Amino acid sequence: MSAETLPVATAGQVRAYAWRLVLRHPRALARVLVLHALAAVAGLVGPWLLGDLVQGIADGHADVDGVALAIAGFVIAQGVLMYHAHYAAARLGERVLAELREEFVGRALRLPLSTVERAGTGDLVSRASRDVGGLSDVVRFALPETMTSLVLVVFTVGALVLVGPLLMLPCLLGVPLIWAVTRWYLPRARTAYVRENQAWAHLAGGLAETVAAARTVEALGLQRQRHRRVDADIAASWERERRTLRLRLVYYPVIELSFTVQTAAALLIGGLYHLHGWASPAQVTAAVLYVRQLADPVDQILSRLDSLQLGGASLARLLGVAHVPPDRIPTAGRPPLDGEPSLAACDVRYAYRADRDVLHGVDLVLRPGERLAVVGPSGAGKSTLGLLLAGVHTPRTGTVTVGTDGLRVPLVELPLEELRGQVALVTQEHHVFYGTVRDNLLLARPDATDEQARAALEAVEWDGPGLDAVVGSGGRALSPAQVQQLALARLVLADPHTLVLDEATSLLHPRAARRLERSLAAVLEGRTVVAIAHRLHTAHDADRVAVMEDGRISELGSHQELIKAGGRYAALWRSWHGT
Incomplete structure (x- = not known):
C-alpha cells in the first residue's frame, strides 16, 4: 500500500479497554446480570417439571394439567424477564457505544496532521464508518446475546449437576471437539479480520481519491489507471474476505457436529443408566432436555465469536488511533513568550519518506512584521516549508523556533492551543461546517x-450571507471564493502574530484576489506573513521574496534586489510578464 496505515491496538489492549469500559457502569451491569440469571432460572424449571411428569406417568399417577399450567407460567415469566434483561442490556450497550464514539472522535481530533496526511483519508474514514458501524452491531446485539448465553450455560450446567452428576458425561463428549476447533479458529480469525478491514480501508481511500479528483482524472485521461487501481483493491479485499469465509466454513460445521454428538450421547447414555438402575426416568428426561437446551446458548456463544472477532478487530483499529505518538512535547515551567516574537528555521530537513528528503538544510529567519513571499516551481518544497513554519510537520533534523532573541522555543514544544495563537495556517483546502456563518467563524x-x-x-x-445564514452541507451553498473568504476571516479573528498563507487566494479571480490581498494587507499590518504564492504579483508586494528550488532557498531578497541580480526570480518575472 502506498500510504502508511494508522496503528492497530493489540489483543491485550483491546481486552483491557473493553473491561474498563464495562466496569464504568457497575450498577447497570449488575442489573443486566441479575435479570438474565432470573430468566435462566425460570427457563430451567420446565425440563425439571417435564421429568417429574414422565416419572409420574411411569408410576401411574400424573397431574398433566397442573404441570402444563406450571410450565406455561414459567415460560411467560421467562419471556417477561428476558424482555427486561434485553432492554437493560440494550441501554447499557448504547451508553457504552456512545462513550466509545466520543472517545474515538477525541482521539481522531488529537491526531497529528502530518500523520493523517501520511496515512491518507481512506484509513481514518473507514475506521470512523465501517469499524464504528461493525462495533455498533457487536455492542447492540452480539454482546447482549453472548452475555445471555453465558448465564444460561452456567445455570444449565448447574441444573445438570443437581439432576445427576453422571449425566454430565454426554456434555463432556463434545467439549474436546469444540475446544480444538475454537483454539484453531480464534487466532486465525482475528488476524484475518484485521487484514480484511485494512484492505477495505485501502479500497475506500482509492475510491475517495478518484471521486475527489474526478475532473483531474478526466482531464489527464487517467480513467484506465484508476480502474486498474480500483480493480486491484477490490481483488485484494475479495481475497481477504474469502480467507475469513474459509475459516467460517471449517468452524461452523464442526460446531454443529459436536452438538449432534452431545444430544445423541445423552439419549444413549441416559437410556443405559436407566436400564442399570443408575437414573430414574425423571432424571434422564430432564438431563436430555437440559443437554438439548444447553446446545442453543453454546451455539449462540460460538456463532457470536465470529461477530466478536470482527468487533474486536474494529475496536483494535479504533483504539489504535490513540497509539499514534504525539508530534509535540510541551515544556513544563516555560516562561510565556513576550515582545515581538518571530519564526526562525535552522538547518531544516524534512522527508515524507525515510530515504528521501524534500527539504535540504533550509535556513530562514523571519523579521517581525514583515511579509515574505515564497515562490518557485511546482514540487520545489514551498508548501512543505509552509507546513513546517506553521508547526504542522516536525523537521527530521534542524529546528523551527518562535520567540525573541531572549527566548526561542521550538514549535514542537508548544501546546497546540498556544501554537495556534502564535502561528496560523490557511491552505488551498477549506471546509465549511454545517451551521451558521457565525458558527463557522467562532x-x-x-x-x-x-x-x-x-x-x-x-x-x-x-460578499456572502449574514451571520445567521445556515451554510455547509444541507445549507446555503457558498462559491469557492466565498469559502476562501470565510477561511481568511477566521484567520483575522484568530489574530495570531504570524500567518502562513499557502496559496490561500488561488481559487479567486485575479482581480478579486488582488483586492482581497490589499484589504488583508491593511488588516495584517504589523504581523508577520508568509505567503506561498503562484502569482508573482504577490511577491511584488512583499518585503522579501524567497525562491525555492529542489528543496532549497536559492535566492532571498526584495523584489527589486532579485530583479537586479538577474537570477532565477528575474527569469520567472520576465516569463510572468511575457518579456
Whole structure:
C-alpha cells in the first residue's frame, strides 16, 4: 500500500479497554446480570417439571394439567424477564457505544496532521464508518446475546449437576471437539479480520481519491489507471474476505457436529443408566432436555465469536488511533513568550519518506512584521516549508523556533492551543461546517462578539450571507471564493502574530484576489506573513521574496534586489510578464 496505515491496538489492549469500559457502569451491569440469571432460572424449571411428569406417568399417577399450567407460567415469566434483561442490556450497550464514539472522535481530533496526511483519508474514514458501524452491531446485539448465553450455560450446567452428576458425561463428549476447533479458529480469525478491514480501508481511500479528483482524472485521461487501481483493491479485499469465509466454513460445521454428538450421547447414555438402575426416568428426561437446551446458548456463544472477532478487530483499529505518538512535547515551567516574537528555521530537513528528503538544510529567519513571499516551481518544497513554519510537520533534523532573541522555543514544544495563537495556517483546502456563518467563524475564537465577527468579514470584503445564514452541507451553498473568504476571516479573528498563507487566494479571480490581498494587507499590518504564492504579483508586494528550488532557498531578497541580480526570480518575472 502506498500510504502508511494508522496503528492497530493489540489483543491485550483491546481486552483491557473493553473491561474498563464495562466496569464504568457497575450498577447497570449488575442489573443486566441479575435479570438474565432470573430468566435462566425460570427457563430451567420446565425440563425439571417435564421429568417429574414422565416419572409420574411411569408410576401411574400424573397431574398433566397442573404441570402444563406450571410450565406455561414459567415460560411467560421467562419471556417477561428476558424482555427486561434485553432492554437493560440494550441501554447499557448504547451508553457504552456512545462513550466509545466520543472517545474515538477525541482521539481522531488529537491526531497529528502530518500523520493523517501520511496515512491518507481512506484509513481514518473507514475506521470512523465501517469499524464504528461493525462495533455498533457487536455492542447492540452480539454482546447482549453472548452475555445471555453465558448465564444460561452456567445455570444449565448447574441444573445438570443437581439432576445427576453422571449425566454430565454426554456434555463432556463434545467439549474436546469444540475446544480444538475454537483454539484453531480464534487466532486465525482475528488476524484475518484485521487484514480484511485494512484492505477495505485501502479500497475506500482509492475510491475517495478518484471521486475527489474526478475532473483531474478526466482531464489527464487517467480513467484506465484508476480502474486498474480500483480493480486491484477490490481483488485484494475479495481475497481477504474469502480467507475469513474459509475459516467460517471449517468452524461452523464442526460446531454443529459436536452438538449432534452431545444430544445423541445423552439419549444413549441416559437410556443405559436407566436400564442399570443408575437414573430414574425423571432424571434422564430432564438431563436430555437440559443437554438439548444447553446446545442453543453454546451455539449462540460460538456463532457470536465470529461477530466478536470482527468487533474486536474494529475496536483494535479504533483504539489504535490513540497509539499514534504525539508530534509535540510541551515544556513544563516555560516562561510565556513576550515582545515581538518571530519564526526562525535552522538547518531544516524534512522527508515524507525515510530515504528521501524534500527539504535540504533550509535556513530562514523571519523579521517581525514583515511579509515574505515564497515562490518557485511546482514540487520545489514551498508548501512543505509552509507546513513546517506553521508547526504542522516536525523537521527530521534542524529546528523551527518562535520567540525573541531572549527566548526561542521550538514549535514542537508548544501546546497546540498556544501554537495556534502564535502561528496560523490557511491552505488551498477549506471546509465549511454545517451551521451558521457565525458558527463557522467562532471556531477560530469562541468568545468573539458579533461585532468582531462582522469586522473580520468586512476585512476580507465578504460578499456572502449574514451571520445567521445556515451554510455547509444541507445549507446555503457558498462559491469557492466565498469559502476562501470565510477561511481568511477566521484567520483575522484568530489574530495570531504570524500567518502562513499557502496559496490561500488561488481559487479567486485575479482581480478579486488582488483586492482581497490589499484589504488583508491593511488588516495584517504589523504581523508577520508568509505567503506561498503562484502569482508573482504577490511577491511584488512583499518585503522579501524567497525562491525555492529542489528543496532549497536559492535566492532571498526584495523584489527589486532579485530583479537586479538577474537570477532565477528575474527569469520567472520576465516569463510572468511575457518579456
